[in-house]
Amino acid sequence: MTTLPLIRMVKLAVKNLSQYKLRAGLTMLGIIFGVCSVVAMLSVGEGANREIQEKIQRMGSNNILIKSVKVPKDETSTETSRSMIASYGLTYKDAQQFSQYIPNLKASTPMKVLRYDVQYKARKLQTDVIATTPWFLRVQHYRMMRGRFLTSSDMEFGSPVCVIGSRLARILFAGYDPIGKTLNIDHDAYTVVGIVGDIAQGELPPQGELWLEGENQNVYIPLRTYLNKRGDLFAQWSEGGGTFEKIELHELILTIDKQENVIRAVDTARRILRKNHKVEDYSIVVPFELIRQARETRRLFNIVLGSIAAISLIVGGIGIMNIMLATVSERTREIGIRRALGARRQDIVMQFLMETLILSLSGGMIGLVFGALIPLMITAVTGVQTVLTFSSFAIAFTVSVTVSVVFGIYPAHRAAQMDPIEALRHE
Amino acid sequence: MRVPIVELKGASKEYVNGSLRVTALREIDLQIFPGEYAVIMGASGSGKSTLLNLLGCLDHLSKGDYLLGGENISQFSDDQLSDIRSRRIGFIFQSYNLIPQLNVLENIEVPLFYQGVSEAEAAERAGALAERMGLADRLKHKPMELSGGQQQRVAIARSLVCDPILMLADEPTGNLDSKTGNEILELIDELNAEGKTIVMVTHDDDIAHRAQRVVCFRDGEIISNDWNGASAP
Ligand SMILES: Nc1ncnc2c1ncn2[C@@H]1O[C@H](COP(=O)(O)OP(=O)(O)OP(=O)(O)O)[C@@H](O)[C@H]1O
Ligand SMILES: [Mg+2]
DSSP: OOOOOHHHHHHHHHHHHGGGHHHHHHHHHHHHHHHHHHHHHHHHHHHHHHHHHHHHHHHOTTEEEEEEOOOOGGGOOSHHHHTTEEEOSBOHHHHHHHHHHOTTEEEEEEEEEEEEEEEETTEEEEEEEEEEOTHHHHHHTOOEEEEOOOOHHHHHHTOOEEEEEHHHHHHHHTTSOOTTOEEEETTEEEEEEEEEOOSSTTTSOSOOOGGGTTGGGOEEEEHHHHHHHHTTEEEEEETTEEEEEEOSBSEEEEEESSGGGHHHHHHHHHHHHHHHOSSOOEEEEOHHHHHHHHHHHHHHHHHHHHHHHHHHHHHHHHHHHHHHHHHHHHTHHHHHHHHHTTOOHHHHHHHHHHHHHHHHHHHHHHHHHHHHHHHHHHHHHHOOOOOOOHHHHHHHHHHHHHHHHHHHHHHHHHHHHSOHHHHHHOO | OOOOSEEEEEEEEEEEETTEEEEEEEEEEEEEOTTOEEEEEESTTSSHHHHHHHHTTSSOOSEEEEEETTEEOTTOOHHHHHHHHHHHEEEEOTTOOOOTTSOHHHHHHHHHHHHTOOHHHHHHHHHHHHHHTTOGGGTTOOGGGSOHHHHHHHHHHHHHTTOOSEEEEESTTTTSOHHHHHHHHHHHHHHHHTTOOEEEEOSOHHHHTTSSEEEEEETTEEEEEEESSSOOO
């Protein structure tokens, strides 16, 4: 069994297809749309996925984030509620117990997040002041742009120093070098020692999520310094008068050595918190869990997408089969002639299969081009992140070609099985 | 005695359509020798085309044996028969049977394509034959742009391109006026004079006189098998 040279089969197929340009074009449309939609959808999906993954990743997949949450008054039936001081949230005791009982704990980063007026000379604005420890920088993966971050000696001595977000630096200092300047935080003087980079770093719009919100406009000061100056009581003045809040820690970031230990650590932390707190005045966010959920969501998304893609490609394939059946019956006589002149059944199969293959290959190519252009356009117009991956090209392409060949085999087989004598008699 | 190119022994062909059985050929014995020009005659439905299709390896015998060039091909597979058709048989049809989307040259090349002859060689051989058939200035034309006589010349060129040992023609002049038909018949005479073995089906007695031999059919049986003036080889 020999097969005819491929190039000549291709030439023959192209020649035959060019007889029916309109028909060939319309048939290709099915494949074009199929491939195009698959590639476009995959890239939009992949873009959304990356965006979520990046955000979560930035929170640190080895971290456990615990945040104080204010509970409605009637639930906090402690004696402090009567004394106009709302006392809730994470305590130093919690933090101390975490350090003691959570195995594999690498670092514990406590944070107080307070809103204060921040002033440099005549410029003034209200922003979040975060009192924390030097570990903070490493846990949050921020980039230092100038100077240094808080150090352990800052902590030890309670030095009045601060590090400011790059955006705040721009707003307050407007061109001057902030390093070494004195910043007033609610009338306490702090010396600026460093500038910390944007979380966005040019990749994402600045409206980060969760507690990263507005980060680059923050002021970071040593926790020790703040405690020395202000203690744990925080007064907030509004038009009706003042409220006092006593919160020991607003947030706590627990860093675990390895990802596989995170879940166990969360359990321990939860047990400690349940024991120490009568009401649930805290919330736990586990980025690692979020990543897992995002992966699960993505898996589901892929299944849905895969089904849509499969359906659209099957529709395209049926279109091809339909047209090829019509073509075969129209060219019955040609098949008879070719058989009489020495074509074997396999030659006839190859002839029609090659036509199908060329239709679907060129349809696939055009589909890929449009499929790549559409996400670019979406990104250009809406700013939504899209990602073109090679695998989406490969998937769309191989699936479409496979489908076409599968649907092309039946018509080609039918052509080959015709009785040559009857085919020759066909009008 | 020479080895016959065609030898049918007790050849029968029966068509079965459900419960309906039609016997198109009944135990035919026939020999055709190299260089012969034989004409098959008979009423409509007598089995002439059936015989020609069998000789051309387009169909299998129901019973009996068929020896082509001394080789018994009765049990050959479909692929083997295809190969024989492309190498050893030249077909000429009443309705020309050219492929409409191919031009003259390409139509003549078709049998060579299935033999795997290179493009350059195929073009050369097809071109030479086209020239011989007086089609040199029509090579790039499609069949629809040609007259009936020209189309039949293309078909003859195509049947010759593989240098077959047996040429089969089923009423090749049936669709042509008598003048053009005559030209085609003269061409066939010429080929026979060059030594080609030809078997032709016709209804026309005048045409039959051109051949050395006339085989008459009735109801799937040979009723006469005469040599025109010549003696049996
Ligand atoms: N595929 C078929 N199925 C059933 N019967 C058939 C088939 N082909 C031919 N026959 C029958 O076989 C017989 C011989 O047919 P054939 O075509 O050989 O006749 P013919 O001599 O060529 O006639 P004509 O001169 O009209 O062409 C006829 O009775 C015909 O009806
Ligand atoms: Mg007939």
